[in-house]
Amino acid sequence: MTHHELRGASAVVGVGLAGCGEAPGRTAMELIGSAAWNAVTDAGLKMTDIDGVFGVSAVHGMPSVTISEYLGIKPSYSDGSMIGGSSNVAHILQATMAIRAGLCSTALVIYGSNQKSASGKLVSSAAEFNPYEQPYKPRFPITAYALAAARHMHQFGTTRQQLAEVAVAARGWANLNPEAYMHGPLSIDDVLNARMVCDPFGLFDCCLVTDGAGALVVVGRDRAKDFPKKPVYFLGGGMAHWHRSIMQMPDITVTAASESGPRAFEMAGMEPADIDVLELYDAFTINTILFLEDLGFCPKGEGGRFVEGGRIAPGGSLPVNTNGGGLSCVHPGMYGTFILVEAIRQLRGEAGDRQAKGAETAIVHGNGGVLSSQVTSIFGTEATL
Amino acid sequence: MTLEDRGPGPDAIYREELLAGRFTVQTCGDCGQSSFPPRVFCKHCGSAALTRVEASGDGVVYSTSAVRNRPDKGGDHNIALVDLAEGVRLLTRVDGAGPTEVPIGARVKARIVGGDVPHVVFDLVKE
Ligand SMILES: [Zn+2]
Numbered sequence: 001m002t003h004h005e006l007r008g009a010s011a012v013v014g015v016g017l018a019g020c021g022e023a024p025g026r027t028a029m030e031l032i033g034s035a036a037w038n039a040v041t042d043a044g045l046k047m048t049d050i051d052g053v054f055g056v057s058a059v060h061g062m063p064s065v066t067i068s069e070y071l072g073i074k075p076s077y078s079d080g081s082m083i084g085g086s087s088n089v090a091h092i093l094q095a096t097m098a099i100r101a102g103l104c105s106t107a108l109v110i111y112g113s114n115q116k117s118a119s120g121k122l123v124s125s126a127a128e129f130n131p132y133e134q135p136y137k138p139r140f141p142i143t144a145y146a147l148a149a150a151r152h153m154h155q156f157g158t159t160r161q162q163l164a165e166v167a168v169a170a171r172g173w174a175n176l177n178p179e180a181y182m183h184g185p186l187s188i189d190d191v192l193n194a195r196m197v198c199d200p201f202g203l204f205d206c207c208l209v210t211d212g213a214g215a216l217v218v219v220g221r222d223r224a225k226d227f228p229k230k231p232v233y234f235l236g237g238g239m240a241h242w243h244r245s246i247m248q249m250p251d252i253t254v255t256a257a258s259e260s261g262p263r264a265f266e267m268a269g270m271e272p273a274d275i276d277v278l279e280l281y282d283a284f285t286i287n288t289i290l291f292l293e294d295l296g297f298c299p300k301g302e303g304g305r306f307v308e309g310g311r312i313a314p315g316g317s318l319p320v321n322t323n324g325g326g327l328s329c330v331h332p333g334m335y336g337t338f339i340l341v342e343a344i345r346q347l348r349g350e351a352g353d354r355q356a357k358g359a360e361t362a363i364v365h366g367n368g369g370v371l372s373s374q375v376t377s378i379f380g381t382e383a384t385l
Numbered sequence: 386m387t388l389e390d391r392g393p394g395p396d397a398i399y400r401e402e403l404l405a406g407r408f409t410v411q412t413c414g415d416c417g418q419s420s421f422p423p424r425v426f427c428k429h430c431g432s433a434a435l436t437r438v439e440a441s442g443d444g445v446v447y448s449t450s451a452v453r454n455r456p457d458k459g460g461d462h463n464i465a466l467v468d469l470a471e472g473v474r475l476l477t478r479v480d481g482a483g484p485t486e487v488p489i490g491a492r493v494k495a496r497i498v499g500g501d502v503p504h505v506v507f508d509l510v511k512e
Contacts, residue, residue, distance in 0.1 A: 146450035
């Protein structure tokens with residue numbers, strides 16, 4: 001097998017979070033600044049060492065420019081590509097390319113929002129006006145995901161109980177994570193009996209709305225061991241998107257993760273059986289089921305049955321969404337950053353009570369819009385190079 | 386060769402047709418496939434040979450959801466994705482059916498509503 005030139009070309013050497021859950025009194029940029037400072041400090045660096053900025057925001061039109069100004073960085077390369085909640089997952093791939101091309105050497109990948117404290121509701125690019133949708137009063141993004149769930153149930157016999165398994169597993173992981181926003185028992189019945197939001201979704205089928213910011217420091221492989229923390233290497237990445245509006249999605253039970261995943265696996269020279277821990281963007285319970293299928297962890301249509309019996313919960317055979325997910329840990333509008341940070345912590349062995357034992361490889365799958373942009377990244381420890 | 390780029394475009398023409406009581410979709414003179422919403426060239430093959438045809442209005446419910454709202458915010462209502470016989474899919478609603486009374490697979494028929502802001506909804510076809 002010949003290695004793709006980007007396989008192992010970069011490593012994450014610093015991660016930081018700030019304001020996760022509720023951070024009243026803080027602006028979005030203050031949370032972004034704090035996460036950046038925490039990540040740079042984690043890497044043993046100073047902010048002035050950063051020369052690449054890959055930043056995104058739900059409220060800033062020129063995010064990488066605004067963020068760089070606030071952080072006092074004059075980057076030699078920056079990118080603010082906005083593809084929804086998967087943006088920062090894509091930025092890991094883009095930072096790796098920029099570093100490989102010599103355009104920058106020390107990149108910061110970053111996102112943050114104060115939307116819970118500022119507005120109390122999801123601030124999302126998925127809500128942009130579409131005259132062909134608006135007259136029917138959909139509640140986007142929820143309605144689009146609900147339509148996908150309803151079709152999956154119709155076509156494959158997936159049940160609300162199986163969707164609830166995803167929420168219950170996420171809460172199980174959150175209960176092991178002191179930083180998670182939601183704690184406490186959650187049963188299948190609790191999920192089924194909750195207030196309906198957008199059928200077939202009740203309240204607990206839907207992600208949280210929280211504050212929070214996250215950041216990662218990425219460097220080239222040649223420098224990966226020059227920092228205080230154990231480096232986590234980028235092994236593969238892939239992107240795909242087929243639609244922006246849900247009515248343009250060819251088959252709403254099959255996401256473009258079925259292309260981004262194989263692209264990432266091919267670059268990494270791996271297959272699903274090689275992955276120890278999975279961090280999948282769970283904006284809604286159906287997401288986890290769709291991505292387990294589309295990334296190849298189970299056959300299409302089998303995701304509902306696959307998650308039964310606590311398979312993806314703590315103590316199950318496959319650790320999925322180990323921080324508690326967007327459903328129970330944190331979800332400040334665009335969640336991709338937070339699954340990246342969790343994957344790095346798992347591969348460093350820093351995840352405490354929720355640590356996936358002996359994890360050497362992780363897959364991170366980001367989602368944006370209404371099942372629109374799909375970006376997959378695969379990471380590994382030095383042993384996987 | 387360049388595309389016509391002045392005067393009412395496909396979107397404006399679609400709305401004028403709706404106001405006149407005609408629901409149209411575009412079909413491609415090269416690949417034969419239909420496009421919706423209207424656009425300046427065929428999304429399937431790139432051809433500029435698009436023509437408007439009046440839609441049959443015959444559709445099948447592809448998926449559905451009930452959007453839940455407090456009574457003071459208008460109450461619950463349905464949303465549906467409908468596959469038209471012409472091969473395009475619309476986000477829409479099914480009138481005359483309750484929020485949770487839109488079966489996937491049901492046959493539906495298009496109707497224009499909305500007065501000055503016309504839009505297409507569907508009714509369940511009595512089997
Ligand atoms: Zn065509």
